[in-house]
Amino acid sequence: MNLRAYILKRLFLSIFVLIGLSIVIFIIARVVPGDPARMALGPRAPQYAVDQLRQEMNLDQPLPTQYYYWVKGVLVGDLGKSLTTKRAVADDVKEFLPATLELAFIAAIFVVIFSIILGTLAAKYRNKWVDTVIRVMAYTGVAVPAFVLAVLFLLLFGYIWPVIPVLGRLSPEIMPPPTITGLITVDSLITGDLSAFWDALKHLILPALALAMGPLFQEARIVRSAMTDNMSKDYLAAAVGYGIPSSVIMRKYLLKPSLIPAVSVMGLDIASLMGNAFLVEVIFNWPGISRYGMEAMLRKDLNAISAVIIVFGVIFVLVNIIVDLIVAYLDPRIRLGGKV
Amino acid sequence: MDNPILDIRDLHVWYRTYGGYAKVLDGVNLFVHKGEKVGLVGEAGCGKTTTMRSVLRILPESQVHTPRGQILYHGQDILQMNQRELHHVRTGGVSMIFQEPAAALNPVFTVGTQITDVIKYSGLSKQEKQKDNIKNLAMQAISEVYIADPERIMNSYPNQLSGGMKQRICIAMAIVTARELLIADEPGTALDVTIQDQVHKLLRGLVEKKGMSLIMITHSLGVAREMTDRIYVMYAGNIVEVAKSGDLFRKPRHPYTLGLLESVPKLTGGGMAEGIYGQIPDYLRPPGGCRFHPRCPRAIARCQEEKPNLADLGDGHQVACFQV
Ligand SMILES: Nc1ncnc2c1ncn2[C@@H]1O[C@H](COP(=O)(O)OP(=O)(O)OP(=O)(O)O)[C@@H](O)[C@H]1O
Ligand code: SF4
Ligand SMILES: [Mg+2]
Numbered sequence: 001m002n003l004r005a006y007i008l009k010r011l012f013l014s015i016f017v018l019i020g021l022s023i024v025i026f027i028i029a030r031v032v033p034g035d036p037a038r039m040a041l042g043p044r045a046p047q048y049a050v051d052q053l054r055q056e057m058n059l060d061q062p063l064p065t066q067y068y069y070w071v072k073g074v075l076v077g078d079l080g081k082s083l084t085t086k087r088a089v090a091d092d093v094k095e096f097l098p099a100t101l102e103l104a105f106i107a108a109i110f111v112v113i114f115s116i117i118l119g120t121l122a123a124k125y126r127n128k129w130v131d132t133v134i135r136v137m138a139y140t141g142v143a144v145p146a147f148v149l150a151v152l153f154l155l156l157f158g159y160i161w162p163v164i165p166v167l168g169r170l171s172p173e174i175m176p177p178p179t180i181t182g183l184i185t186v187d188s189l190i191t192g193d194l195s196a197f198w199d200a201l202k203h204l205i206l207p208a209l210a211l212a213m214g215p216l217f218q219e220a221r222i223v224r225s226a227m228t229d230n231m232s233k234d235y236l237a238a239a240v241g242y243g244i245p246s247s248v249i250m251r252k253y254l255l256k257p258s259l260i261p262a263v264s265v266m267g268l269d270i271a272s273l274m275g276n277a278f279l280v281e282v283i284f285n286w287p288g289i290s291r292y293g294m295e296a297m298l299r300k301d302l303n304a305i306s307a308v309i310i311v312f313g314v315i316f317v318l319v320n321i322i323v324d325l326i327v328a329y330l331d332p333r334i335r336l337g338g339k340v
Numbered sequence: 341m342d343n344p345i346l347d348i349r350d351l352h353v354w355y356r357t358y359g360g361y362a363k364v365l366d367g368v369n370l371f372v373h374k375g376e377k378v379g380l381v382g383e384a385g386c387g388k389t390t391t392m393r394s395v396l397r398i399l400p401e402s403q404v405h406t407p408r409g410q411i412l413y414h415g416q417d418i419l420q421m422n423q424r425e426l427h428h429v430r431t432g433g434v435s436m437i438f439q440e441p442a443a444a445l446n447p448v449f450t451v452g453t454q455i456t457d458v459i460k461y462s463g464l465s466k467q468e469k470q471k472d473n474i475k476n477l478a479m480q481a482i483s484e485v486y487i488a489d490p491e492r493i494m495n496s497y498p499n500q501l502s503g504g505m506k507q508r509i510c511i512a513m514a515i516v517t518a519r520e521l522l523i524a525d526e527p528g529t530a531l532d533v534t535i536q537d538q539v540h541k542l543l544r545g546l547v548e549k550k551g552m553s554l555i556m557i558t559h560s561l562g563v564a565r566e567m568t569d570r571i572y573v574m575y576a577g578n579i580v581e582v583a584k585s586g587d588l589f590r591k592p593r594h595p596y597t598l599g600l601l602e603s604v605p606k607l608t609g610g611g612m613a614e615g616i617y618g619q620i621p622d623y624l625r626p627p628g629g630c631r632f633h634p635r636c637p638r639a640i641a642r643c644q645e646e647k648p649n650l651a652d653l654g655d656g657h658q659v660a661c662f663q664v
Contacts, residue, residue: 127402234443237398242458242513243430257448331448332497 007321014317018310022074025309026067029302036300040083057302070306080303084295089307092292097311098182100171100288102282103211104273105183106204111219111270112210115262116255118216119223123258126228134220141217147279150210154283155336165203167285175201207284211277215269222265226258232265260331267323271316343415344371345520345553346395346434351409353390353399353577355623360419361405366389366631368409368575368648370555372521377554379564379585381600382574385620388557389439391574392523394419396425396436420651431462435514436523439557440530441506445498452478452494455513462517481507481516483544504535508542516545521553522546529559535636540567561600565589573597574629576621579650583657593659595636630661638663 027048037053038045058066065100073080122134125205158166169184170176177187177196188196230236231254239253240246277290293308295301328335347621353365364387372378380388393399395411411418413429421429438444446454455478460469467473475494482490485508498506507528514522524543528536544567547554556567564571565585573581573594580596592598599616618635621627627634633643642662650658 232400233442234438235446237393238436238438238444238510238513239446239454239457241396241398241430241436242461243427244457244461245427248457248461253446253449256447260448332450333447333499334499336500 003325007325010321010324017317018313021313022071022310023067023170025306026070029065029300029305029309030063030066032300034300036083036302039300041275070303074310078145079307082296082304083301084299084304089303092304093307093311094182096287096289096292098184099286100274100277101289102169102183102185102200103204103208103277103281103286103288104270106208107212107273108270110208111216111266112272113218114212115223115266116259117220118220119227119262120250120255122220122224123227123231123254126224131224134224138217138221141213144213145279146210146214146276147283149213150207150280153206153210161191164205165199166206168197169200169203171199171203206282207277207286210284211273211280215266215273218269219262219266222262223258224263227254230254230258252254256330260327263327263330267319268328271319274315275312342373343372344412346389346555347371347410347412347415347562348395349410349412351391351394351411352407353394353409354388354405354407354455355389356403356405357624359624363626364577364623365394365409366626367647368574368577369579370572370582371459372553372555374520375551375553376570377544377556379571380555380557380566380574381559381561381564381571382619383422383559386574387577388574390577391527392436392525392555395434396430397421397525398436418533428463431517433519434521435519437510437514437525437527439525441510442498442503442530445506445512449497450494450638451482451496451498451501451509455481455494455516457510458513458516464517477516479527481512484515484546485509485512487512501530504539506533506538507535511539511543511546515550518550518576519552521555523555523557525557526559527556543567561589573600577623580632580661581657581659582650584655587655587657591657593653593657593664594661595638595663596632 033052035054037050037057041050041053054060058069070080077090079093081087082089082092085092107328118134118137122131125131154166157164168191174196175193177184177191177193180187180190184200185197188194188200236249236254239249244253256332274290277286277288278294280286280292281288282294289308289311293305293312296304296308347649348368351365351368352363352525355362355364359379368387370378370380372393380391383389390399394406395413396539397417406419409419413433416425418426418429445451456474459474459477468477478494479490482493487493487508489504493501493509498509501509504579507530511524512529522543527543528539531539535589540563543554543556546552554568557570558564558567561571565588568585571583571585571586571588572579573596575596581588581592581597588597589601592601596616603616604636616635621631621634627644628647629645630636630639632649633639636643640663646662648660648662650660651664653664
């Protein structure tokens with residue numbers, strides 16, 4: 001199958017996944033107890049005002065009708081109004097999504113680079129002290145939740161050793177670049193504002209690291225075990241026997257086949273980064289969509305919840321397609337569909 | 341006669357396992373002269389592959405223990421070599437064709453990448469390693485194993501090739517730069533009989549054309565007789581008999597060899613030790629004395645106590661047995 005047909009097919013199938021997801025989240029958000037209109041207006045608001053809001057939001061209609069109205073809006077880009085921010089949800093998404101995208105992207109880079117480096121090192125020095133140190137770090141990294149790390153980073157770099165900024169996306173004295181993509185690093189590069197770029201990057205490091213730490217070590221373990229498994233393969237013994245230097249064997253003949261299982265898991269973890277980011281965003285005062293989504297859930301802000309979930313769903317689908325493409329690139333047995 | 345290229349002396353190789361040491365090789369002696377073709381025959385699990393992988397030092401280092409023995413390559417012990425010397429042996433001295441061609445090729449790189457890397461890291465001069473020349477050498481080697489359209493093969497991944505093709509590519513990888521000694525581990529066994537036959541002919545032709553020495557591992561005494569000048573018979577990590585190929589068939593002496601010959605002729609390679617009752621021993625608790633004694637029709641009390649050494653019968657014929 002050629003690449004284009006494959007991608008189109010995947011995208012086509014994803015539409016059904018997203019429709020299913022939207023229905024599920026639509027129903028769940030509405031059947032959990034609590035009246036969104038009452039919550040939005042507060043306990044003291046008169047009943048008639050609440051009723052009026054319910055009517056405005058079509059909450060007095062049966063669920064299928066509500067869903068119909070919602071889909072109709074979504075199709076023309078109208079995600080409805082947020083009860084919390086009192087703005088169009090679409091505007092909220094536009095404002096908060098880039099911050100989280102940027103954060104997750106940097107975290108993903110950390111995951112990919114460090115898991116490969118640490119996994120390779122651990123495999124190369126397996127059962128030696130390097131491996132042991134990485135293993136202990138991995139157990140810690142996997143066991144400690146991202147928000148605990150976030151708090152630790154905040155304490156360490158906010159108070160004890162303030163070498164790197166800990167709050168927000170930019171230092172107050174830096175003029176933010178004009179919003180083009182909403183990703184400050186990208187926008188500042190486009191406008192050639194290097195000091196803003198550098199400052200934004202520094203702000204990204206700690207939250208991204210806190211977010212990346214768990215998946216990073218998990219993946220490092222997968223890379224290590226795939227590599228040690230493959231080490232006993234004949235093709236490696238053969239390569240050693242032909243006199244290929246061990247450095248080339250490690251980074252080429254061993255690494256590539258070993259990345260195949262790791263990449264699939266990495267993809268899932270990276271796709272989940274955004275959803276998992278809310279506590280990190282809260283702690284680092286990061287104006288991201290994960291935090292926005294969490295607040296929406298606490299307030300039963302129906303339109304916001306649906307929008308955020310759908311956005312996460314789209315990103316999940318896209319990341320998975322990208323991952324499949326990378327796996328296909330790495331593994332000719334999949335790409336060429338030959339006998340395995 | 342001049343000195344051998346390779347001279348394995350009293351080689352002991354053990355594997356660490358959960359149950360303790362598997363004492364597989366128990367004093368292997370084997371040598372090859374320049375231009376000589378030598379066969380190594382024995383039933384499955386007797387340690388043929390272990391012996392030959394030791395020569396290139398490609399056994400899993402962490403699992404292997406070598407309590408005794410030497411592998412002399414032009415008089416220098418491979419087991420004591422440093423990485424640089426070892427590299428020299430691997431790139432210019434000895435190359436090996438693996439038992440399973442499908443497993444010996446990396447599934448995620450093209451044939452071209454794999455074969456050109458062999459050239460790139462070989463002992464050739466800088467000049468010979470220019471990009472065009474590397475490609476030419478690779479294509480030439482592929483043509484030499486009788487594959488048409490080397491260009492297309494270079495761009496293929498192993499799983500796009502048939503079993504016979506993979507086998508040929510493995511041979512091409514082993515001969516793409518000059519080597520003194522080629523070790524072929526049961527070439528063609530994974531293939532059907534006619535292709536196997538072609539592979540054997542191909543190998544013999546290449547070895548003779550290039551003046552290489554050959555160690556040919558096989559299950560089949562018949563194949564060994566056709567292909568080689570001398571045959572080593574191996575049982576449970578020991579060489580039990582060695583003779584010129586003709587002599588081994590005319591006047592076999594070791595009870596194990598006799599048993600093997602009874603189960604010849606066979607058309608296929610596998611399951612050859614049917615003429616002999618019993619199985620190869622458990623290497624965790626190998627029998628004392630002569631390792632063959634539990635299966636030997638001629639065993640005497642001494643065989644359980646003492647290990648027979650290879651004794652000369654003249655003209656290079658050697659047997660390790662008290663009852664000869
Ligand atoms: N890594 C290992 N760990 C433990 N035991 C091993 C290991 N590799 C091989 N062995 C054992 O060593 C013995 C000899 O194996 P080897 O592969 O050398 O036999 P072989 O003569 O080549 O057999 P075959 O004809 O089946 O290829 C076998 O009993 C095998 O189970
Ligand atoms: S030494 Fe004894 S047991 Fe071993 S082969 Fe000879 S007769 Fe048989
Ligand atoms: Mg073998």
